[in-house]
Amino acid sequence: EVQLEESGGGLVQPGGSLRLSCTGSGFTFGDYAMTWVRQAPGKGLEWVGLFRSRLYGGTIEYAASVKGRFTISRDNSNSIAYLQMNSLKTEDTAMYYCSRGLTVPGAKYWLDPWGQGTLVTVSS
Amino acid sequence: DIQMTQSPPTLSASVGDRVTITCRASQSISSWLAWYQQKPGKAPKLLIYQASNLESGVPSRFSGSGSGTEFTLTISSLQPDDFATYYCQHYSSFPLTFGGGTKVEIK
Numbered sequence: 001e002v003q004l005e006e007s008g009g010g011l012v013q014p015g016g017s018l019r020l021s022c023t024g025s026g027f028t029f030g031d032y033a034m035t036w037v038r039q040a041p042g043k044g045l046e047w048v049g050l051f052r053s054r055l056y057g058g059t060i061e062y063a064a065s066v067k068g069r070f071t072i073s074r075d076n077s078n079s080i081a082y083l084q085m086n087s088l089k090t091e092d093t094a095m096y097y098c099s100r101g102l103t104v105p106g107a108k109y110w111l112d113p114w115g116q117g118t119l120v121t122v123s124s
Numbered sequence: 125d126i127q128m129t130q131s132p133p134t135l136s137a138s139v140g141d142r143v144t145i146t147c148r149a150s151q152s153i154s155s156w157l158a159w160y161q162q163k164p165g166k167a168p169k170l171l172i173y174q175a176s177n178l179e180s181g182v183p184s185r186f187s188g189s190g191s192g193t194e195f196t197l198t199i200s201s202l203q204p205d206d207f208a209t210y211y212c213q214h215y216s217s218f219p220l221t222f223g224g225g226t227k228v229e230i231k
Contacts, residue, residue: 114167
């Protein structure tokens with residue numbers, strides 16, 4: 001069974017940093033893109049960023065709202081994706097989900113499955 | 125950026141009803157559209173990809189259609205387990221964007 005599990009969330013002050021982890025199992029981790037999506041309390045889904053698989057160049061895309069502050073990385077040997085979040089703002093408060101990105105030629109990525117999420121609260 | 129607009133934001137329906145949710149893209153996205161279901165306190169779950177392909181294990185009462193800029197998710201006969209919020213997502217280009225969601229409530 002394909003599974004993803006996030007960890008690392010918590011309470012952090014504005015301007016602080018936090019690193020989230022996403023551990024995958026049940027699939028060949030390095031063959032897939034890994035994505036982060038967030039959801040502010042009571043709000044909709046916002047894509048944060050994506051790390052392509054080595055098969056597709058291993059490049060990274062970010063949403064404009066986090067570019068320059070957040071960094072996605074991955075450790076394929078241990079099946080872990082990371083989201084390093086710096087210069088955090090109160091508006092970054094959200095549940096953060098990781099998901100596996102699926103694609104076909106000509107398209108970008110749809111997302112399946114999703115982890116259970118980890119909550120990040122940015123507050124003084 | 126491609127904007128995704130879902131309607132209605134909220135939908136009240138009864139068990140057994142046929143339910144249709146609409147998702148419109150601000151420009152053509154071909155058939156590069158997915159639908160997700162999210163229940164309170166849970167992660168989203170993939171229902172449909174490439175506009176009309178049913179994900180394995182998803183009940184056949186769910187179906188998707190459309191191409192270009194207009195898409196629909198239909199539940200042919202609403203079941204108690206279907207009361208949830210539904211999101212569309214385009215994957216035509218970066219940034220990936222989601223619709224604002226449609227909450228399906230019990231009438």
